[in-house]
Amino acid sequence: MENYMKLEIAALGENESFARSAVAAFALSLNPSFSDLSDIKTAVSEAVTNCIVHAYQTNGEENKILIVCRTQKRENGGELHIEIIDYGKGIDDVDEALTPFFTTLPDDERSGMGFTIMQTFMDGFSLHSKRGEGTRVSMTKSIGV
Numbered sequence: 001m002e003n004y005m006k007l008e009i010a011a012l013g014e015n016e017s018f019a020r021s022a023v024a025a026f027a028l029s030l031n032p033s034f035s036d037l038s039d040i041k042t043a044v045s046e047a048v049t050n051c052i053v054h055a056y057q058t059n060g061e062e063n064k065i066l067i068v069c070r071t072q073k074r075e076n077g078g079e080l081h082i083e084i085i086d087y088g089k090g091i092d093d094v095d096e097a098l099t100p101f102f103t104t105l106p107d108d109e110r111s112g113m114g115f116t117i118m119q120t121f122m123d124g125f126s127l128h129s130k131r132g133e134g135t136r137v138s139m140t141k142s143i144g145v
């Protein structure tokens, strides 16, 4: 059975923990392990933080993040698909951005490991971005397989 949820939030730091908890709560119907939930929260946290710190030049409530989650339930667990979308400045060179330790904000305590963490903790990952239009991170977690 398929299920989905869509969540639109302002790209503000205070929404980061809400976003990761909301996605984790939605995933509960797939009976994830504690470790699955922890992986999902970590990956969502990195993606949402990127929208907040990198996508938008100015801080404001009009800057939005769209989170779309879909689940495909199987007998034991299933698949969780997560898309995290912003309408910000986009990424010029996607391959460069995916390189471990690459960051455009080195002075700002950024480790450059966000995308590496998302790829490590999730089972599927892809990044689409267009300069001036925004960025979409798609991730999949297989639960109970």
Ligand SMILES: Nc1ncnc2c1ncn2[C@@H]1O[C@H](COP(=O)(O)OP(=O)(O)O)[C@@H](O)[C@H]1O
Pocket: 046, 050, 051, 054, 055, 056, 086, 088, 089, 090, 091, 097, 098, 102, 103, 104, 105, 110, 111, 112, 113, 114, 115, 116, 135
């Ligand atoms: N949503 C986004 N919008 C624009 N640029 C982004 C976005 N997410 C990531 N980036 C770019 O990709 C780089 C690498 O991201 P990441 O691996 O999370 O490292 P960090 O966030 O520590 O810089 C960032 O430094 C930034 O230049």
Ligand SMILES: [Mg+2]
Pocket: 046, 049, 050, 112, 113, 114, 115
């Ligand atoms: Mg990051």
